Amino acid sequence: MRKAAAAHEMTASGHALGRTEATKARLNLFETIRPYLYVTPALAFFGVFFFFPIAYVIYLSFHDWSLLNLDEIEWVGLANFTALFEDADFRQVLGTTLIYTLSTVALGIGIAFFLALWLNRKAKIFGLVQAAVFSPHIISLVSVAMLWMWLMDPQYGLLNALLEFIGLPGYTWLSDTKSALLSLIIVSVWKGVGYNTLVFIAGLQSIPRDIYEAASLDRSPWWRTLTRITIPMLSPTLFFLLVINTISSFQVFDTIYIMTQGGPVNSTNMLVFYIYEQGMDFYNGGIASAASVILLGIVGLLTLLHFRVMEKRVHYR
Amino acid sequence: MRQAGLTAWKTVEWLLLAAVGLIFVFPFLWMFLTAFKTMPEVYQFPPTWWPESWQFQNFEIAWSSGPFLTYVWNSFLVAAGILVLQLLTGVPAAYAFARYRFRGREALFGLTLIALMIPAQVIFLPVYVEMSHWGLVNTLWALILPYGASAFGIFLLRQSFMQVPDEVIEAARLDNASEWKIMWTIMVPMAKPVLVTFGLFSFIYHWNDYFWPLIMTNSNEVRTLPIGISMLKAAEGGKLWNVIMAGNMILVLPILAIFFFAQRHIISAFVYQSK
Structure with missing residues (x-):
C-alpha cells in the first residue's frame, strides 16, 4: 500500500498529457532528486553549524592556538590532553561537574517521581499545582539565577529570614566554598523538577488502565502495584529523563556565570565554564578545545546509549 | 469516624x-x-x-540604565528570525522525510536526531571561530544562523505530516497541484497545532537564551534582553535588588503572560520530546 503510494509519488506529475519523452525523462530525474532538494537546506545548516564544528573542534584540540590570532596555529599532538589531565585544577573541575550532575539528576528525578505519583489526578487543583511546579522551566535562567541570588543573600535574603524565623541560624549559601555548589544544585533542581514531573505524569497516563484494574481485582497492595506495575512500566520514561537530565546538567553554565563566576575559590568551576574561561578569557584555545572534546565524548556516549535503548524498545513493540 | x-x-x-x-x-x-x-x-x-x-x-531606572528598547528589539528579531528560518528549512525537510522514499533517508534522518541531542555548549568554540573567519562575530547573524534548522521542529512536523491521510494528497495531485504547493497550502495548514506548539517552544527558548548571545556579542547594539538584564547587576554596583528585580520582570512577564494564556500548548511543547 505504502509502496504503491510512493511509486505514485515518484511519477505523479508524469501523468500529465502531451509531454515528450525528453521532458518526461527530465521530470523523472527531478522527481528523484526532489527529496534531496527538500532536505538540503536543513542539512546544510546542520552541516555548517553542527557537524563541521564537531570535526573542527577535534582538529583544534590537537593544536595550539588562540582567539587573539587565528592564523597562528600549531600542531601539538596530544599535548593539550596530557596537560589537562596533569592539571589538578582541571581534575577538580571534572570532579565538581560530576558531583553536581549526580546530585542534580538524582534529586531532580527522585523528587519529580513522587510529585508525579501524587499530582497525577484529574481535579482542577492538581492541574494548577502541576502548572505552578512547571512554571520555572520556561523562565530564563538569567532571571532565575538573579532571583535566587537575591533570595540567598546572606544578610537580607528571604531564605535566611525564613530560617531565622523558625529559629535556625542563617546559612552561607553562595558565599562559602562548602555551600556554594549545593546552592547551585538547589537552583537547578528548583528550575528543572517541574519538567521531570510532567514527563513522568505523561508516562503514568500512558500506562493502560486495565492493568491497574486487574491489579485491584487481585487485591494487590499499593506498594506491590507500585513496584511491579508502575515502576517497570515507567522505565522508558525514567531512562529518557536520566539521559536528558545528565546531558543538560553537564552543560551547566548560566547559573555559574551569573551567581558565582566559578568561585568561591574555584569551588563551583565546572566543565563548560572552564571551557569558556580558557577559550574566551585566557585565550588558551588548545586547552579549551581539548576540554570541549572531553565534553563531546561524554555527551556522545550518553546519546549513543540513548539511541541503543530506544532501538531495542522499538523492536520489542 | x-x-x-x-x-x-x-x-x-x-x-x-x-x-x-x-x-x-x-x-x-x-x-x-x-x-x-x-x-x-x-x-x-x-x-x-x-x-x-x-x-x-x-x-x-532599570529601563533607562541601558538601551533596553534595543535589547528588546534584538531579542524579538533574533527569536522571530530563528523561527522563520527554522520553518523555511524544516517544512520541506519534514515533508521529504514523511512523504518520500529515497535512498539514504534513514541515515539522513538519523543525522537529524543526533543534532537533537548535542547541545550548543559543546561546540560553541569552533562555531565562534567560524563566525570570526566570516566577520560575523558581534552581529545578529551570529545569533540567528546557527539555529537556522531545528531538529526538534523537523521531528515534530514529520510526525504530523505522516498522519495526513494519503487521500488528501492524492486528491490534490489529481487537481494538478504541484508538490511545493501541496506542501505549503495543504500540509502546513493541517499541521497547525504542531506549528503553534513548535513556534512557542522555539520562541520561548531563544527569547530566554543567555549563553549564545553572551558568547557571540560584545556591544550594546546587538545584545539581547537577557544580556542587558544580567548587566544590571554590574551597572548598578551589584546590590540594588529592587531595580534588578524590576529589570527581570521585563524579561519574565511576557513569558508568564503567554504561559497563562497558552498553558496547555506550552506544556505539551516542552514535554513532547519525551514521547
Whole structure:
C-alpha cells in the first residue's frame, strides 16, 4: 500500500498529457532528486553549524592556538590532553561537574517521581499545582539565577529570614566554598523538577488502565502495584529523563556565570565554564578545545546509549 | 469516624498542595514585591512582605540604565528570525522525510536526531571561530544562523505530516497541484497545532537564551534582553535588588503572560520530546 503510494509519488506529475519523452525523462530525474532538494537546506545548516564544528573542534584540540590570532596555529599532538589531565585544577573541575550532575539528576528525578505519583489526578487543583511546579522551566535562567541570588543573600535574603524565623541560624549559601555548589544544585533542581514531573505524569497516563484494574481485582497492595506495575512500566520514561537530565546538567553554565563566576575559590568551576574561561578569557584555545572534546565524548556516549535503548524498545513493540 | 479521618486527610493534602505550589510560585511573587520597594525597605531585616509604598520608578531606572528598547528589539528579531528560518528549512525537510522514499533517508534522518541531542555548549568554540573567519562575530547573524534548522521542529512536523491521510494528497495531485504547493497550502495548514506548539517552544527558548548571545556579542547594539538584564547587576554596583528585580520582570512577564494564556500548548511543547 505504502509502496504503491510512493511509486505514485515518484511519477505523479508524469501523468500529465502531451509531454515528450525528453521532458518526461527530465521530470523523472527531478522527481528523484526532489527529496534531496527538500532536505538540503536543513542539512546544510546542520552541516555548517553542527557537524563541521564537531570535526573542527577535534582538529583544534590537537593544536595550539588562540582567539587573539587565528592564523597562528600549531600542531601539538596530544599535548593539550596530557596537560589537562596533569592539571589538578582541571581534575577538580571534572570532579565538581560530576558531583553536581549526580546530585542534580538524582534529586531532580527522585523528587519529580513522587510529585508525579501524587499530582497525577484529574481535579482542577492538581492541574494548577502541576502548572505552578512547571512554571520555572520556561523562565530564563538569567532571571532565575538573579532571583535566587537575591533570595540567598546572606544578610537580607528571604531564605535566611525564613530560617531565622523558625529559629535556625542563617546559612552561607553562595558565599562559602562548602555551600556554594549545593546552592547551585538547589537552583537547578528548583528550575528543572517541574519538567521531570510532567514527563513522568505523561508516562503514568500512558500506562493502560486495565492493568491497574486487574491489579485491584487481585487485591494487590499499593506498594506491590507500585513496584511491579508502575515502576517497570515507567522505565522508558525514567531512562529518557536520566539521559536528558545528565546531558543538560553537564552543560551547566548560566547559573555559574551569573551567581558565582566559578568561585568561591574555584569551588563551583565546572566543565563548560572552564571551557569558556580558557577559550574566551585566557585565550588558551588548545586547552579549551581539548576540554570541549572531553565534553563531546561524554555527551556522545550518553546519546549513543540513548539511541541503543530506544532501538531495542522499538523492536520489542 | 471514617468520614472525619477522610476530611482530616483532605485538609492535610490541601495544605501540602499549597506548600508545594508556593515553593515554586512564591519566588516570582517575591521578585514582583521587591521590584516595587524602596532601597531602605529592601535592606530591612527581617524583610517586609508588602511594599510600604509602591515604587514604580524602579522600572524606569532599570529601563533607562541601558538601551533596553534595543535589547528588546534584538531579542524579538533574533527569536522571530530563528523561527522563520527554522520553518523555511524544516517544512520541506519534514515533508521529504514523511512523504518520500529515497535512498539514504534513514541515515539522513538519523543525522537529524543526533543534532537533537548535542547541545550548543559543546561546540560553541569552533562555531565562534567560524563566525570570526566570516566577520560575523558581534552581529545578529551570529545569533540567528546557527539555529537556522531545528531538529526538534523537523521531528515534530514529520510526525504530523505522516498522519495526513494519503487521500488528501492524492486528491490534490489529481487537481494538478504541484508538490511545493501541496506542501505549503495543504500540509502546513493541517499541521497547525504542531506549528503553534513548535513556534512557542522555539520562541520561548531563544527569547530566554543567555549563553549564545553572551558568547557571540560584545556591544550594546546587538545584545539581547537577557544580556542587558544580567548587566544590571554590574551597572548598578551589584546590590540594588529592587531595580534588578524590576529589570527581570521585563524579561519574565511576557513569558508568564503567554504561559497563562497558552498553558496547555506550552506544556505539551516542552514535554513532547519525551514521547
